[in-house]
Amino acid sequence: MDDKVAALRGVPLFADLDEHGLQAVALLAREVTATAGEVLMLEGEPGDEFYVIVEGSVRIKHGDRTVRSMTTGGFLGEIALVDQRPRTATATCVTDCRLLAIRGHEFERLMDTMPAVRRRIQAALERRGRADASAASG
Numbered sequence: 440m441d442d443k444v445a446a447l448r449g450v451p452l453f454a455d456l457d458e459h460g461l462q463a464v465a466l467l468a469r470e471v472t473a474t475a476g477e478v479l480m481l482e483g484e485p486g487d488e489f490y491v492i493v494e495g496s497v498r499i500k501h502g503d504r505t506v507r508s509m510t511t512g513g514f515l516g517e518i519a520l521v522d523q524r525p526r527t528a529t530a531t532c533v534t535d536c537r538l539l540a541i542r543g544h545e546f547e548r549l550m551d552t553m554p555a556v557r558r559r560i561q562a563a564l565e566r567r568g569r570a571d572a573s574a575a576s577g
């Protein structure tokens with residue numbers, strides 16, 4: 440548990456949380472390791488987990504096009520959970536990764552009980568929506 444709290448402390452998404460908030464998130468999250476080349480999610484499939492990258496690098500592709508790379512502190516998987524629609528992109532580990540995974544129903548609880556986290560996730564949704572729309576039109 441202490442390792443998860445320490446990992447969460449370094450993630451910008453959770454920067455506003457006090458110790459109690461970090462412990463609450465740590466209880467919801469489970470640690471996951473993935474090797475380089477492993478696919479975390481496939482575009483078009485149902486989304487059931489949200490991921491926070493504790494260590495490593497992940498490539499995000501929409502169709503055949505790479506739309507972003509994410510590293511330590513980044514998070515992914517929120518679009519499918521918030522919008523309740525299939526995954527909008529494929530995420531593949533570029534390096535070996537250590538992640539925290541939060542299942543859909545726990546993610547909803549996180550969004551309902553932690554306004555600062557909700558605001559950051561909503562801001563990311565807006566940024567990513569605009570970025571993906573401009574990448575698709577380019």
